[in-house]
Amino acid sequence: MTDLPGRPSRRGFLKGTAAGAALAAIAAPAATQAQPDQPPLEEYDPSYLTAVEYSFVMAACARLIPSEGDGPGALETRVPVFIDLQLAGDFGNAADWYMEGPHDPAANPLLGYQTPLTPAEIYRAAIPVFQDWCRKTHGMAFEELDAPTQDAALTALQKGEVALPAEQRDFFALLLQNTKEGYFADPIYGGNHGMQAWTYIGFPGARGAYTEWVSRFDQTYPLSAVSISGERA
């Protein structure tokens, strides 16, 4: 594995892969067979994001759902891959949304998404604005900051303290939403690797049949998660 530019510390990620490996080791052999080997996150070749954007998304996801503490983080579950694939597809291109003008991106937020930009365009436009803010405020790009400073920077972004143009004001909300989606969506979309996030919270995934369990009150459901493609956690 090669170091990513602007990402001097990979300890969080290495810790994550170790945890992921440990989990994979105790999983049923069927699971490893069903899921072909995937490249390490740092060797993933993004479909939409540029290398610089991908590096930021990795670093941001690693704070939004960190590896530390109990349970898998966004990196072990390959959330950055999910985000890249979503931005490359219908979601990123706002394929289903009404995008005709005129636009009033500074409208009352209660009226919803009003920017002329697609989600993919918002990521593209807002990442450099936020990086400039990080350099100006903290002297370094986001990936180079230590974790507490990264958290402070993301908090400022969330609270609207980073001056983004109105067209980009939904950036943090999108980033957080997409990160959680990637954590919990079926693994066919590239995240929730090995169904680790489902296993962590106790969601059995695509089992889809619980007749004999509905009336068993206050007992923990015993079966592990399954995915749409037939993996078993």
Added chain:
Amino acid sequence: MASRTDPKKDVVVIGLGWTGSILAMELAQEGLDVLALERGDDRDTVPDFQYPGVIDELKYGIRFGFMQKPRKSTLSIRHGLNDTALPYRQLGSFLPGDGVGGAGIHWNGHTWRTQEVELRLRSYVEESFGADIIPEDMQIQDWGVTYDELEPHYDRFEKLLGVSGKAGNLNGVIQEGGNPFEAPRSSEYPNPPLANTYDAELFGEAARKLGLHPFPRPAGNASRAYTNEYGMQLAACNYCGFCERFGCLNYSKASPQTCVLGALKRMPNFSYKTNSEVLKIEKAADGKTATGVTYFDEKTGEEVFQPADLVLVCAYSLHNVHLLLLSEIGHPYDPVSGEGVVGRNYSYQMAGGTALYFKDKTFNPFIGTGTQGVSIDDYSISQIDFAKEGFIGGSYITGSHTGGRPIQQLSTPPGTPSWGQGWKEAASTWYGHKMGIGSHGSNMSYRDCYLDLDPTYKDQHGRPLMRMTFNWKPNDIKMTQFMKGKVEEIAQSMNPDIMASGYKSDGAQYDTRPYQTTHNVGGAVMGTDPKTSVINRYLQSWDCHNVFVMGASAYPQNTQYNPTGPLGALAYWAVDAIRNDYLKNPRPLM
């Protein structure tokens, strides 16, 4: 201009959801040549809802795979008469359906009857409390049809769906275990109640201890194998937890597909076309009848004129109103003068809820259906003294959940950070240990809550988008605050470790972003006075007597319940009038 005219049909049905399927079936049985035009795709249990592909939260629950695409069809929204409306660019607050089956494939299945007094709400309020308690800008009305008239049609609709429930009032005799506040029913539900989940059971016990009257929420999900009058078969629900926003993989949830369409498609005098969006209902030169419809055929890219003797408007409520406005059938409503009717009395649904977190109770939230649960109706419209409480309205209250899908349905207690290690660990700590109690309440109609055509934004066919003007009003906020007090009293008696409430409070503005409910009603309301209604008590247009408009667009204000029950009953009521009266002598029935 239409580039093609197709051979005339007896009946053209616009939209193939619940009401379109029912009317098509009934009129095909009458021997008429019926064509349904559906703007979306064809859909059926196999292949569209089959296991495991449909168990995909991201595709259907979050990206709305079965819903209307705003790019193809949407509306604009504003809060008040002096605001500029902006397009509803991505789905949020409500989720209209798309394709064969319409919203009838991805609903939860709640199948309620209205209370007797709800159908004559203005008369009831005036008689019981005096006209002066009605706020000046509130425009509530009687429906023009009584509960007794609708009862046989409610009964038929529940038997079509195989509704699972427990009667509380059989021919005036109160039944143990049912809803004692419901209007008299002529028969028991066709299927017994679904099994209770743990949260519903706990809620029921708590409510009973407080002297309230819990009962199983009526469910359009079959609790056992069932065959309906059209020979359609439902299978026993398996509690998969993927009802709302999803098609049913198990043939258990009532939908046009599982209850009507299989039988309807076998009728030789019925046909349907998909990807065929009706652009306009065409009127005869004298304006007193419709001659048919013009639709856009996506497959050929042509505009087609489809002549028909009878035009049945069966799209989603909002699209019914849009189509009437575009077709200039009925006078558009003007909120300033108060004149005109089309678009008048749009209303929504006022809901709230309380989350209860228990460290030592395990709920397995992923086991569930869209509609199992235990409800109480002790604070319903017929049970509240409006003069004393200072509002008009009511709610039913339910302990239940519809699934445990983690992207949409995972919630963490108040004070949990929205991201970071704290969020992650709270998500795991509380996922299986939370339950909810919901209040599902009425929303009245008001002078400045209405639908008209947008002056700026256009749809893909170049037609003006419809514009919604809507905001919350003090009367309904007061109602939901009253319910908050009642729900919290029950919740506290259950001793949760943590409790969190979410109800609209003073000054709340309508937020179009978070999902609330797809219970958009009114705009083409029914009644007995053409000055305040678009359609008469038989759902027949006052202006063009061969146009009938189905659906929840007929409700003069919203009831406290989910709207599908009366929508089905009204479809059977209207088709009964068409079959037994109108066809023999086509004319205005009032």
